[in-house]
Amino acid sequence: GQQLNQSPQSMFIQEGEDVSMNCTSSSIFNTWLWYKQDPGEGPVLLIALYKAGELTSNGRLTAQFGITRKDSFLNISASIPSDVGIYFCAGQLWGYGTASKLTFGTGTRLQVTL
Amino acid sequence: DTGVSQNPRHKITKRGQNVTFRCDPISEHNRLYWYRQTLGQGPEFLTYFQNEAQLEKSRLLSDRFSAERPKGSFSTLEIQRTEQGDSAMYLCASSFRPGAGQETQYFGPGTRLLVL
Numbered sequence: 001g002q003q004l005n006q007s008p009q010s011m012f013i014q015e016g017e018d019v020s021m022n023c024t025s026s027s028i029f030n031t032w033l034w035y036k037q038d039p040g041e042g043p044v045l046l047i048a049l050y051k052a053g054e055l056t057s058n059g060r061l062t063a064q065f066g067i068t069r070k071d072s073f074l075n076i077s078a079s080i081p082s083d084v085g086i087y088f089c090a091g092q093l094w095g096y097g098t099a100s101k102l103t104f105g106t107g108t109r110l111q112v113t114l
Numbered sequence: 115d116t117g118v119s120q121n122p123r124h125k126i127t128k129r130g131q132n133v134t135f136r137c138d139p140i141s142e143h144n145r146l147y148w149y150r151q152t153l154g155q156g157p158e159f160l161t162y163f164q165n166e167a168q169l170e171k172s173r174l175l176s177d178r179f180s181a182e183r184p185k186g187s188f189s190t191l192e193i194q195r196t197e198q199g200d201s202a203m204y205l206c207a208s209s210f211r212p213g214a215g216q217e218t219q220y221f222g223p224g225t226r227l228l229v230l
Contacts, residue, residue: 003156031216042118042205042221043157050216088156092217100209100217101147101170104156 006089006105013079014113021108022073023089031092032065032072033102036085043088047074079112086110116140118222120206126228127196134192135225139208146189147219148181150174151203163189196229203227 006023013019023032031050035043047058049065049072056063062075072089086107094100119138127133139146144165149157160179161171165186175181178196183189193200203226207219 003158006156033218035221040224040226042120042207042224045218045220048216048218090156094211094217100145100211100219101159101162102149102157102207102219104158107154107156 002103004089004091004103004105006108008108009106010109010111012111012113015079015081017079019076019079019083019110020073021087021089022071023091023105024071025091025103026070027091027093028069029091029093029103030069031094031100032063033090033092034061034063034072034074035088035090037088037107038085046087076110079110081112081114084110084112118206118208118220120204120222120225122225123223124226124228126230128230129196129198131196132192132194133196133227134190135204135206135227137189137191137206137208137222139188139206140210140220143208143210143220144186145209145211145217145219146183147207147209148189148191149205149207151205151224152201157203157205160191193227196227198229201227201229 034046037043047063054065089105090102147162148160151157163183203224205224206222211217
């Protein structure tokens with residue numbers, strides 16, 4: 001199945017550093033979402049974006065919905081050890097009578113060192 | 115806690131056996147989705163229900179897979195004659211969508227299947 005292009009694939013950072021990751025698609029979406037997944041658990045929603053150009057924050061997390069509707073990025077400021085995990089972007093295309101299924105990215109594995 | 119729950123959390127089975135997983139969505143959520151996630155990949159859509167009606171199935175869902183949501187509440191996913199390639203995490207998500215418009219899916223913890 002289709003997976004969105006997400007980069008970087010993995011990153012090692014030091015506690016306190018800022019992190020950026022992005023996601024690109026060949027097709028447009030009308031919603032972008034960012035999830036975090038810990039080992040052996042399901043994805044947990046971090047941020048949802050519903051309008052092209054929208055910039056949304058959730059604590060230390062900031063995400064933007066690209067103007068072209070084909071990309072999105074996520075920033076984490078002042079990382080802490082509990083930020084460790086895999087971050088997934090997901091695009092969603094909804095409309096009347098359609099399955100609003102999510103198309104996920106390939107994931108960014110984040111590891112934070114003290 | 116009123117989140118999405120899935121049972122069992124882990125299942126080990128021998129090739130050729132049948133397995134069934136259960137998902138209990140968030141109360142009053144009318145949409146329920148099943149996804150499959152293999153190691154190192156993001157989840158991939160399998161099928162979805164609006165209330166009790168199964169409205170879409172992915173090509174990933176072979177004829178050995180069947181899903182039901184008999185009363186529009188919980189759902190089951192059955193895999194018949196399991197194969198080693200079925201080994202994956204099976205995730206369930208639910209959402210509420212009254213008509214068209216925004217919809218946020220909330221995931222359960224998943225059922226990890228290992229086929230020996």
